[in-house]
Amino acid sequence: MKKFVIIIIAGMLYMIPGRSQIINKEPLSIRQTGYKIDAKLDPLTKTVTGTMEAFWVNKSADIVPDIQLHLYMNAFRNKKTTMYKESAGLLNSKDQNSGWIDVKSFTDRNGSDFTRVMNFISPDDGNPFDQTVLKALLPKPALPGDTVFINMVFETRLPSITRRTGYSDDFYFVAQWFPKFGVYESAGMRYATKGAWNCHQFHANSEFFSNHSVYNVKITVPKEYVVGTGGMLIAESDSDAEGKNKTLTYRAEDIVDFAWTAWPGYAVFTDKWQHIKITLLLPKDRIEQVERQFTAVKHAMEYYAKYVGPYPWPYLTIVDPPAKGARAGGMEYTTLFTSSSSYLVPAFIHFPEMVTIHEFGHAYFMGILASNEFEEPWLDEGVNSFWEERIVDHYYGENSGLINHPFLKIADKSLGRLSYVHSEGRQDVTNNEYSWNYPHRTYGMMSYDKTATWLYTLMGIIGEETTNEVFREYYKKWAFKHPSGKDFVNVVNEVVTRIHGDKFGPDMNWFFNQTLYGNGLCDYKVTNIYNKKLETLKENLSDSDSINKNLLSMDRQYKSVVELERAGEVMLPVEVLVHFKNGDELLESWDGKSRFKDFSYTGNREIEWVKIDPEFKIRMDVNYINNSMTLNPDRVPLRRLTNKLISFMQFFINFISL
Amino acid sequence: MKIFISLETGILRSVKSWKGIVIVWLCSLLLVSLVAIPMKGALKSGLGNSMITEKLANGINVEVFADLGTAFRSLFSYFSTGLFMVLFVGFLINSFLSGGLFDSLKGISGTFSPVKFFIASAKNFWSFVIISLIISLAVILLAILIVVIPVSIVSHAESSSEGAALKTGIILTSFFLLILVLLLLVADYTRAWQVSHDKNECFKALGFGFSQTFRTFFSSYPLMLILLVVQLLYGWLVLIVLPGIKPVTEGGIVLLFILSQFLFFIKILLKVWRYGSVTKMMELHFERLNRGV
Known part of the structure; x- marks a missing residue:
């Protein structure tokens, strides 16, 4: 009886994805949407066929008459889609095979057919050829608190790899591949003044906006394929009697998208940071990059945990695509991201590490803090950069x-x-x-x-x-x-x-x-320094007057002035460091508001140099060169550079001449 | 034995021709200074009296150069044009001066005379230009055929593994370098033959260069290999030493200039050693022929 109860509970957990916990003890999000997908990759036709059960909960106080879903893969359906038009020829159309997603059947839980009440909409540009947003009228409007369940059968034809999705030979990166709910924004949420779906088309320059969801995904692939996903592997089994295919079952909680990759050539490595298991998939030839990738991601984990917050999932998958799938590199799906290294990148070049650290960062700025990348890309990409x-x-x-x-x-x-x-x-x-x-x-x-x-x-x-x-x-x-x-x-x-x-x-x-809201430039500059000798006691003395020499030198008076200018429109407070010939230094503050600013000193010391923003804190300043001025410029670095340039050219000519 | 005699004679003759080396060094310094000095002036005017030069203390700083703005763009375009000009003029000057050098390295040359040096340079100029051009083109063509094309094919082949292109590149480059040794031998024998003949017969000289290279392959090839290895090791040493030196005083800059020019002088000496050794190898072969061996 006890065993029977456990089986029943386990079955229920799988059937009702949003209500159960497998990965974390407590749900991390409110889980307004959830997906259960059974997908099969056909390497011959480059298609993924799938059945999907999904739900959306109306957490708003509105009565919602419809649902809207993203069908991102339709961006590659023809050359008239919004994504293609915006790409303006940047996509390589010669070797580009189309991709699309077809909804084969679409019903609610009671079997009501949505296909007759669904249509494609283009909320952003009205493009009639764009089919990346699907709208379906509900048989009856969703009341506050209602859950809308949908069942779908879909077929996704993968394009030859572009925009971080598709295939290349036997390499697959399957992203934006299933119908996904838009985000229903009720009044007061972000900038919404009244409740509405926020479901943008697939654009050339944008990424995504989704609810945190639970995913239960079964993936069937040929047995020789190595698979990596943004989920946690729950089960693996043969899917046919001949043992040609295998089915892998994954679970992911509280992530905003689910992507996966399959390729027979992957080598798999694992490591740990604290309690987090890190899995790295990369080409077998690229093993020397393993340590670099793990080190980079652990650096990022440590830094974020210390200065932002914890990474809340117990696992992470890093995919370093092979050269033929390089266009899948540098993309993020919260618990899975793609890096971008290559065979024998020299140790002094840290581009692979930079990409890894950047893409991992999206787990925070996009994954955990799920801002709207369509509307405010800076809040994800900029903050993450x-x-x-x-x-x-x-x-x-x-x-x-x-x-x-x-x-x-x-x-x-x-x-x-x-x-x-x-x-x-x-x-x-x-x-x-x-x-x-x-x-x-x-x-x-x-x-x-x-x-x-x-x-x-x-x-x-x-x-x-x-x-x-x-x-x-x-x-x-x-x-x-x-x-x-x-x-x-x-x-x-x-x-x-x-x-x-x-x-x-x-x-x-x-x-x-x-x-953020302005487009002015920031440019502070030093326009002049001068030390004007003032009339001294000595000049008023006659030759017959006797006076102590030390007193005379003390008496040498100057009016020393630095003239500063705000050449740009942006007004920011800056520090100004004034250095005198006798070694004295003064750190002045300038609110940066006035167009011009002078600092004037009278005394027996002369100004030698001045630096605006001596520690380069104002990195928006478009020109650092005019931030400082000295009366004794140091030409040594220039002479050294010239010297080395001469040597370089001499050796180079000698080297290439016979 | 012939190899060691050639190497020894080569170094002795190159030292004897030190005045020729001084001429080559001076011409090279003047030529690159024509580009480098105005560039320094432009950079100096772009930076004005700024203290941003502090950021150049550890070498090139991309922010400083980029902040030069339009001045940097002009500077860069001046540098590229200047480099092209230096390469072109350098090619001509090298062709000119190597005529004098080869002439001064002959066994019968006697004491070095600058007048004789320049007469020989002028006499052999056009032949040397054509020889250098043909050999340079052959080197470029072979590099494309042996390395560039096969590596491109391998790297674009979907079925090949990722490291395959690099491994192929390394193997083919090694092979190309071995062939390069042959081409350098041809170039040197050709020029050595040309200076020992009154008429300007560059194509005949080239024919001799090829036949001599293969006729004396077993002695010539190791000789050239030794000379090139020494030059490469020296180049590598310079590459390690020079960039690491970062003087911060005017005196240090002067010392750096003296050191770098001394190192370059040695580099020319090593090349002239190569010319001298190959010339001696050719003379040994002729002596053998004259003796009827």
Whole structure:
């Protein structure tokens, strides 16, 4: 009897995915949606066929007449989809095979057929050729608290690999592959003023927005395939009598998407960080990268746990795709992400580590803090880039995080800053823009690099520990919810005023209005230094007067002035370090508001040099060169560079000549 | 035995021709200075009186160069054009001066005379240009045929493993380097023959270069291999030593200049040693023929 009860309970747990716990003791999210999928990969036709049982709970106070689902794979159905149009030829159409998802049957739990009441909608651009959003009218509207159950049979044809999904030869990366609910936003949630589905089309420049869900996924693949997923392996069995195929059963809880990969060539390695089991899948030839990948991800885990919050799942899967599947590299699915290394990457180049740290970071900024990447890409990609740069430079060298070679050292944060400050489109648009509205290929620069740069600037102003506290609070308050940009700003305001009082004003909105919501440039410059000798006692004495020589030197008086200018529109408080010839130094503060500012000193000391923002805290400043001025410029570094350039050219010519 | 005699004679003759080496060194310094000095000036004006040069204390800093903005773009374009110009002019000057060098390394040359050096340079200029051009093109063509094309095919083959391209690349590059040794022998024999003849017959000289290389393969090849290994080791040593030196004072900069130019002088000496050794090897072969052995 006891055994029978256990079987019944286990069966119920599998059948009702949202209500059970297997991975964590307690649910991490409210679990508004859940999916049970049985999928089979056919390597011959490059298709995944599946049956899906899913639910959506109406947690709002609204009566909801319909449901909306993403059918992302339809973005690859034809050349007129929104994604293709926005790609403007960037997708390689010559070797691009189409992909699509067909809904074969679609019913509710009672067998009511949805296929007659469903239609494709294009809420973002009205494109009639785009079929990436499916809307279905419910037989009867969902009342507050109701759960809508749906059953679907679908067939997904994978495209040849593009946009981090598809196949290449016998390599498969299966992402955005199943019908997925949009997010129903009730009034007050993020920017919603009334309840509505937030279900955007698949765009060229955007990623995703989904509810935290429970996934029970069965995957059937040919037996020789090695599979990696964002779930935890629960069971494995032969799926046919001949033993040609195998079925793997996975469970994932509280993640926003479920992706998987299958390839016979993977080597599998495991490691642990604290209680978290890390599984790494990578090509067998690339074994020398194993330690680097594990080390990088453990660095990230340690840093995030210390400064943001815990990684709450007991497992993590890293996929390092083979060269033929390289287009699947650098993508995140919370508990699974793809890195991007290659055979024998030299140890001084930390790009693979950078990608691993970046993609892992999305488990926080997208996975746990599930912001809307369609509408506020900066809140995921930008914030994550800021943390990636901090972690990479912290563990691999503050000035050499990305490249650490005797000839060349590049910090990760330097590359991020340069991408923004030297972009021609840096003022085309603000960060406050939907992902597909960024003009002239500014999406990456704006959402990743500008954000990371102004976050560094914010850290420069409020301090590193306050910044960490902001993110701890952001995590505490918004984990497993859907924060918006304004929620983040509110957390900053709350933490900064709690720690610093009104040192920076009643709130930090003045900062965000200029950086996040503004497109002005920040540029402070030193325009001049001069030391004007004043009339002295000696000059008033006649030759016959006798006076102590020391007194005379003490009497030498100067009016010393530094002239500063705010050349950009952005007004930020800066420090100004003034150095005098006698070794004295003064650290002045300038609120940066006025266009011009002079610091003037009268006394017996002359100014030798001046530096605005001596510690380079204001990383938004578009030109560091004009931040300082000296009366005695040090030309040694230039001479050394010239010297080495001469030698390099001489040796080079000698080397290549016969 | 012939190898050691050639090596020994080669070094003695190259030391004897030190004035020729000084001429080559001076020309090289003048040539690259034409590009490097104005570049320094442009960089100096771009940086003005800024203290950002502090960030250059540990070498190249990408933020500093990028913050130069349009000045950097001009600088970069000037550098690329300058490098191209230096390569082109360098090719011509090298062709010119190596005529004088080969001439001064002959057994019958006697004491080094700058006048004779320049006369020989001028006399052999066009032949040497054609010889250098043909051999350089052969090197490039062989590199494409032996390394670039096969490696591209392997790396694009879906069935090949990831390391296959690299492994193929390493094997084929090694093979190419072995062939390169032959081509250098051809180039040196060709030029050594040309300077020992009054007429400018570069194609005949090339024919001699090829036949001599293969006729004396078992002695010539190891000789060239030894010379190239020494040069490579020296190049590697320079690559280790020079970038690590970061003087912070004006005096240090002067010392760095002296050191780097001294190291470059030795590099030219090693190359001239190669010319001298191959010349001696050719002379030994002729002596043997004259003796009727």
